[in-house]
Amino acid sequence: MSEPEMDGAAATAVVDSLVRGAQATADLHAANQQGVLARVRSLLPEFTGALRRVAEQVLTDPAAASRATIVELAERSGTSPATVTRFCRALGFDGYADLRLGIAAETGRARSAGWTVDIGREIQPSDPLERVLGQIMAADTQAMHDTAELLDLAEVERAAVAIAAAPRVNIFGASGSALVGEEMQFSLHRIGVPAWAWTDVHNGLASAALSRPGDVALGISHSGETGETIELLAEASSRGATTIALTSFPRSPLAELADITLVTATQATTFRPDALSARHPQLVVLDLLYVAVAQRTHERSHAAFQRTAQAVHGHKAAKDGSTT
Template sequence: MVDHEVDTPRGAAVVDADPADRRGALPTDGVLARVRAGAAELTGALRRVAEHVLSDPEAAARATIVELAERSGTSPATITRFCRAMGFEGYADLRLGIAAETGRARSAGWTVDIGREIQPGDPLERVLGQIMAADTRAMHDTAALLDLAQVERAAVAIAGASRVNIFGASGSALVGEEMQFSLHRIGVAAWAWSDVHEGLASAALLGPGDVALGISHTGQTRETIELLAEAGSRGATTVALTGFPRSPLAELADLVLLTASQATTFRPDALSARHPQLVVLDLLYIAVAQRTHDRAHAAFRRTAQAVDGHKAAKGAIA
């Protein structure tokens, strides 16, 4: 069946965008993570192609462009547009990328299509295996998606900043607080804000030389978008940590740090993204510490000494 419907994503920028845009060329690794992240922003026929590829990556890697079009109920022209939307020049590049990734997955001992369905009666051993498999894949996908040049630029900006504001809501707020604590321990003046009123007041006081970091897996949390936009309007360098490269949060940020997630039945995407987010922020924190080594080392030593007296004495607990 050939599809004749309009198959544009939400916002033509997904199809028309240059894959080597202001955030640098897309990575050649993590093809399926890229498709998974981009699928949420596609509609119509393009969305069906993405879903078909994700449902059976190995079959997609073996299929010709005509076969994939027939199986997804679209057309070869739609397949070509889908490839360009994902940052590939054509179908051959997409096929090679998927084939290479599925081959690496087999050699690594875990499958691309993780069985993520967890039933209420499943034994904890199986649940643990599912969670570990999903998190392992999410870590690999995040490493593939992450643009280290963006991390470098963010680290340099934070290392030289007078103030760092971190914005997030709900679970993202918890991740932001972890980052604030880490930066504070090495002498970086950082604040984490989850209340929109307090966050806006703080963002309004930022200026050139300051940094604002917005955390949202979907990139669509209105409060976080508003807070990052306010900081950017004051001249601060804005950084987005998100799973969607063309989300509203990512589009307004100067720098974008991408994460991937692998949802399970009882742990949806937003919760599944927590560990990859922490890994990326840990990398960013260490990069900042590297660039402020002497100051960071001295600050960490002093803060460690300050709390040392509140640790239980050795042998005091039976």
């Protein structure tokens, strides 16, 4: 006796369920094909021993890794196929074939866009400036592309909503991160957001200690391990402030402490180690955050921008050349 046929509504529900399942699988697969090398870089500090050697081999020559068999990659990294398999699973892949496909797709996009020009090649003292410029541009372009793939826009949205409503925004950072923080403070002030950038630990702690619920504290650190920045963010958090971390390492102490984490990627070159090469990706993320805040406070921001522009207009050089 044949099974009874499903009615139209039940059949439609089954089809919809299958479609949703297939879409979810496709979305997961697509996510695993994006930003593979950026994920390897962000997890590199957590890898030790054999896993770290595999990661370093992949980062040293991604194109070769995308062509190598699992045995070849194991031999080049001085490990075993079992270690390579563990490495794949640590990145969220089912197996080595998925890893190879992800790397191949990423390096293919980079080649077509010109991002791979001289990336990974050491800058020599005798290199002409044209070649140095090409390498820096290629490295920064890829870093920003990787950042766009890593960045969680839902987290950016949460951060923008918090800043737009905040009575006070404290920005903390040391060294190069302090310079980036000052850029953000300048941008927010121009649209009427009360923001302060602190580089001195004592002054920063005093401001953090006065934080209240509704305030926002933004900590910037490429490594996520800068002790002063962690201390400042922790103090603000203990007073009820919403905390945001901008870092290249989503499992770093700073990121673990924060309510919201914004992740950047880097591409180091000679004379520009990771901490220095992180500046442009950091600025891109903070520019996005600034614009998102301006969108959510459009009328207030527009009026503030007009008033501030008018206030400084008289100090600009005359365009007709009448002043010298």
